[in-house]
Amino acid sequence: MSESLVDISLTINETEYRVSVEPRYTLADVIRHQCGLTGTHLGCEHGVCGTCNVLVDGEPVRACLMFAIQAQGAKIRTVEGLSQGDTLHALQQAFMDHHALQCGFCTPGFLMLLTGALETNPDLTDAELRDVLSSNLCRCTGYQNIILAARAGADRMKQLTSPMPETATLRPADA
Amino acid sequence: MAKFDPDVSVIGQSVARLEDPPLVRGQGRFAADVSFPGQLHMRIVRSSMPHGRIVSIDTTATLQMPGVVAVWTVADIADIPPIGFRDTRVEQLEPYRQPVLADGVVRYVGEPVAAVFADDAYRAEDAADAVIVEFEEWPSIMTADVTAEFSPGHSTEAMVVKQGYGDIEAAFGAAYAVVELDLSVGRHSGVPLETRGAIARHDAVNDIIELHGAAKVPHRNREQLARMLDRPLSSIHLFEGHVGGGFGVRGELYPEDVLVCLASLRLGQPVKWIEDRREHLIATNHSRQQRHRIKAAVDRGGQILGLDDVFFHDQGAYVRTHGARVLEMVSGMLPGPYRIPAYRIAGHYRLTNKTPCATYRSPGRYEGTFVRERMMDAVASRLGLDRVEVRRRNLISQSEMPYERDLQALGDDVIYDSGDYAGLLDRALDRIGWPALLRQVEQRRHNGELVGLGLSMFVEKSGLGPKDGVFISVDPQGDIEVVTGGASLGQGFETVIAQICAGTLGCDYRRIRVIHGQTNRIANGIGAHATRATVMTGSATQVAAWKLRDRALDAAAELLQADRADLTIADGEVRHKNQRLSPCVALGDISAWISAHPSGTDAPGGLNAEGWFHTEHMNYPYGVHIALVKVDPSTFAVKVERYLIAYDVGRAVNPMMVEGQLVGGLAQGLGGALFEEFLYDDRGEPLSVTFADYLIPTLHEIPAVEVLLTEDAPSPKNPLGIKGAGEGGVNGAGAAIASAIDDAIQCSGAVTALPVTPARLMVLMAAAPKNPAAKDRSLSVADH
């Protein structure tokens, strides 16, 4: 059915990818196979598990439920875009520190889910965090350490983005 | 939380995992991430019929579809035998093996009937949909309560597994009371988040088939594949990448593994197959489903005199790679931590028209513990005794260790190596504050809440032998490579092995690379199953590291012109023990020096050593689970409010990871106790084919789990004293939850089947007598 191929361009982690897709190709498949970003995983392909979560214009999205052509013009972010070179994202570090992964298959999905949720609302309470996290599945950890990591990562993200504390802010004397 | 103190031995520390950095960055290499240029995609056409004859398979339309290269049915692979048993050949079971593609008859919905190969995964799926299979429907058998004909001359009862000891008739003759129960465990399974995948390519230059996406037992599967494809062993290699959870089901040899290997050879192109979730739920091994009819003979004080169990194992459509192992484990391990002077068990191994079964985490023990612990509760209830007290009276005491049962499990005599069961029970009750909790529960009940406490005790097993070997080498830069025949299913194998190697040798665990699951790197290996990796591969690592340490010290003594006895190894350097400033030499330099100055005794290639560990018997960790649950009388949902796992691992190499294993296992155990079940309609159509039907617990269903990890009974069977931790979180969960629900609804013996779904609980509660005097509804009791 190659006659139905459509040329599209996707912006993923600030890089532009020009790909030819059939309209039925899911965003997840195109990200994985045509853009080569295999950190986005597929655990169910029916929207339940969340291993395929990516951010589309800042919102966590199940990439298995979206067609690639629908994502044209949007800013897509995947797990590969989280770290800044050698510096891991606060959530990545927190997941390692708190042993929030075993097999790691679910991890990219949880990281993107949390990134989206916390960038939208940095002040999520524990109960709200639990609610957010319950939309993804993990079969290995029993979730306990994922909650701890999410809390620690959220706190660290806030620290990193909050303005310098008062004492460190030197204001020039009124002049 | 992970932390590392370089001043104390790394063995026993909760250090951060070596596995994590690529995984959090999205750089993992799971099966679906493996691709080769020019690869074909395979799609399996599966039976839509639970039981029937294949009248015809029409592939004409399919072959004309774009991108399609080939379509295979059984006729195309007539030379390939059915999939055999991994360990022992059991002649009696051979007629029940699964053919790679259905051979004229289909026996479950999901059975592979044809394989389509195309240049693209979407096209392969389209093409598979166009294959037309015509069936003649036969009646299907959907329960193990009955038997029928499997094939001419063979009953659906493939065998009966029997074990026992003691004078069972005398025990029942002397009983003060006999308690009988009829108990069932539902059909659940591992259901890892990563589905299966297999990618094969044929290296024509060397005539080697490479199978990627392997897991669990790569070396054993290699042997099997070589036999099935009738090729020399050296012409097949298996490669394990990241594995998204194993839990027993992943990494067994399945029809699809055989097909991709064969297709890569015959079609001359790499072939990739990735299972989708529906396929996973109907094609990958199921597990657990059993019905037990058990009787206990007890004396007036609640001592069990004899246990007599007949059980029916619903195997599904074929006997897969495990043969009868689950039944052997049920029968060999069911007595658990209790003395039980006389015992008789008969397991009826019966085929039905469902997905075939094999092992799932704590195979045979989750089931057996549910049955045995239900019985302990029933005995207590019958005699009006306290649940804890009845257990205590029957426990094997520490002074009786090692305790030999006249039973076998996994072909090994069951000899409990060490354990203080009563001690762990006390510590568990103490930790959770049992007396206070009983009072709280009483108070809340008084206020109208349906809350209850449950407990279970169990013995696990780990460290299945007979042997495992590793090869350690130091490169000139001082990095260390440990080549193992082990396998990693995401449980932190690399970190554990690196910790043992580093702690024994005296170096930083982060400079160690652990190789696993690559058959081209080491000739032998028995992979990761039966909670054996830490014990067997870990012990072999220790043996090799000791040897390597010796060699390094010998060489350094010569290099430094020092007395060997004055030298030690720390931070990857050989140093003088006392004089801090004296010259030292790095392990990497020693390795380079040995390479340049080989002596007759050194293996080639610098500083290296091979180590083997042998063991005759398994070891037996043990645990206690305690659950506090609350039943919602309007929705019939069960909320687990508190949960304690007390578990003795002998010695924990990395306590953080052991706890992780226990909590993760518990989540699966709770799933099986409350939510997870593969259901079928009467005709044999599977009803649990998505994550919306097969309900894996989410974070909302898992309580904050308390873990009491003890190291009171190190195993005498290996120098580190370790016992495995992979299965202790799941084992007792079904039993503890059942006990707690009984307590919550104040009806002893109410729960006779798992999972206790809201629908089941509604029925139970409707039938439960409000009158506490008539508590023993489900127990049929006969006094003697």
Ligand code: FES
């Ligand atoms: S793969 Fe997209 S939600 Fe499961």
Ligand code: FES
């Ligand atoms: S770590 Fe394996 S699924 Fe979450």
